[in-house]
Amino acid sequence: MLKIILFLFLVFGVSYADKIDDLENSCDKGEAKACRDLAYMYEEGRGKVYKNKYKAIKFYKEACDKNDATACNRLGVIYRDGINVKKSYFKAKKYFDKACDLGNDMGCIWERKLQKDKIEDILDGK
Template sequence: MFKIILFVGLVFGVSYADKIDDLKNSCDKGEAKTCRDLAYMYEEGRGKVYKNKYKAIKFYKEACDKNDATACNRLGVIYRDGINVKKSYFRAKKYFDKACDLGNNMGCIWERKIQKNKIKDILDSK
């Protein structure tokens, strides 16, 4: 019985590693959504991937660079709230602006809130 369980574990473990490699290859080829999916997996530690804040941010940035509005918005939240990075309203506004330009309504809402409040970090960072 132990051998069967070990065999099944090895087969599914290898196939999952292949799936991660497929996602990374797809991201490298320009698929923004797969970059965002990888970012989420690393941010939350989902799908047999250990949490890794640096990889999460890296993949969110790749997705945003490829014009994924949701990824840009998430980066805005990360910098606005200082999630695993130094809080920066200037960077948050930059990512919210891009998310808004790409049609993400939450990006528009947060960009306006930051602009309306004229948060000091934005003015000091120019």
């Protein structure tokens, strides 16, 4: 029984390693969704990878550069909220704008909210 459990553990462990390699190869070949999937895996520590905020942001940027609207929106949230990065209104706006331009409705909503909040801050003297 122990041999069966060990065998299954090794098989599934290798399959995750293969999946990471496949995603990295696909990302390198220009597949935006593969870059976004890698980013999510590193952001959340999924699929036998450790959380790595730097790799997550790197892969989200690669996906966004390849016109993945969801990745652009996620980068907007990351910079708006300062998730493992310094908060940046300008970077958040840039990524929300791109997400919106690519057809991501949430990017449009967040961009408008960001604009509204910035105007309110200016009017309040902040």
